[in-house]
Amino acid sequence: MTPVSSHSPHGQAPLRTVQVLGGGNAGSSAHVRSLATGLVARGVRVTVCAPVEADHAYDFTGAGAEHVHVPRSSDPASVAALRQACTHADLVHAHGLHASFRAVLALSGRHTPLVVTWHDRAYAEGARAHFLRLLERRVVKTAAVVLGTTSTLVDRARRTGARDARLAAVALPGPREAFEPEDPDRLRPKVRAELGATGRPLLMAVGSLDRHRGYDTLLDAARVWRRLDPVPLVAIAGEGPLRAELQQRIEDEQLPVRLIGRRDDATELLAAADLALLPSGGESRSVLAQEALHARVPLVAAACGAVPELVGDAAELVPAGDAEALAHAVVRLLDDPERQELLRDKGLRQAATWPTEDETVAQVLSVYDELTQPRPLI
The missing domain is CATH 3.40.50.2000 (Glycogen Phosphorylase B;)
Incomplete structure (x- = not known):
């Protein structure tokens, strides 16, 4: 049975989202693949910006999303490629600290809402740990909503200055049919x-x-x-x-x-x-x-x-x-x-108490709905 989307009603264009991954650990990459599948099934247009290796491993295009190769680096060329991919997005959703920071740079000067999901805490020592804390502060103060996969990450985002931090529903994606x-x-x-x-x-x-x-x-x-x-x-x-x-x-x-x-x-x-x-x-x-x-x-x-x-x-x-x-x-x-x-x-x-994939997609869509306005047909 084909899902009926509430995101493409008559007279309104489909919601256009960009999902941003960095190197992408197994958890965050599988989560984005699961999200892409669920969002596309609900009439949302999804572009996944990630290294080409991530698309080979997780087949975002097979989920119905468009894939744009954006290297993990935060050099100007990568940021420019991400900025171009986000040009017509209604909302950008970045996963992980480094991907989120690149999204912040790419959206500079624009009013596109940014949602950030923290899947893990970034580990480092010494000067690098201080640098990562600076990145965290920049990201959470820019993001409209920070989703943390644990209550500890949510508390950390709030302490760092997040305007809105919430516990994320993140399902363990089931194996793809193939x-x-x-x-x-x-x-x-x-x-x-x-x-x-x-x-x-x-x-x-x-x-x-x-x-x-x-x-x-x-x-x-x-x-x-x-x-x-x-x-x-x-x-x-x-x-x-x-x-x-x-x-x-x-x-x-x-x-x-x-x-x-x-x-x-x-x-x-x-x-x-x-x-x-x-x-x-x-x-x-x-x-x-x-x-x-x-x-x-x-x-x-x-x-x-x-x-x-x-x-x-x-x-x-x-x-x-x-x-x-x-x-x-x-x-x-x-x-x-x-x-x-x-x-x-x-x-x-x-x-059995953990969120399902449907519940995960539903929570993300509710956040997207809060942050986007009706989109007239172009």
Whole structure:
């Protein structure tokens, strides 16, 4: 059934929006793809400004949006390309700090409303941290509305000077039809054999190999797991600047850990695991945590950031940075099938409380409606 749009009534032009992505982490890119699909279905014209690699990965054009290649850089050429793409927009919606700052520059001197979604907090130290705070202040004071994916981000936006900051409804997008995973029960033995986890527990972590992800803590915990029989295998899917350093530690300490690189089948890998591990709350709405609960995979996670708010009592939570607590929580859970089953059931109930994609699109449309006036036909 084709949705009937309330955004193209007789005598009124369709709402024209521009979605702006930077490099685009997995969460924000998937969110924009989901938004584009829902908005287009409701009669909204959507242009996505993002690096061409993001369109290849998330197929914004396949969702019915127009894609305009805008490099991640904030150099004058990129800002000019974004400014051109926003020329006829009724509203611009930027995702993430760097994309939002480029949108601020591109809209300078115009009265086009700017909506900003903060998906994560930008991490930095020293002089760069001060620079990022300046960017945050510039962005939130320019934006008409700031949407934060967690209450912590909403509070941060308000403290930084936002005129209007609200909690965003952000759904975990379902797999696109062309990429629907195969039957997980049938795939499970194949995936485990490929990873070398036949006859031993498989512990799965997913995320870029960056300092704030807590992988040092995870490797410290893996020392304890070497003493188990059978020894669990920890598989980490992701790439990043720490790869060489982590790999050196794995080899030097003979840890039962494999770095398997960036994977397009992370959802299938996770579904084949005995436990999912989230050693840091670096993401505001962790995709790993959400997918683990949806897939009925027990989760052991650091109790920091927005993780407790996201998972409630449906995961084993341990203090962030405490390798001993992480190690022993995993050991206890592997030895307690009843607790595992309880967490699987709690996970499904918790996941049912999260916003749906329709609810996410509806909230965004209500914000757009507040900020735009009736648009006469051109």
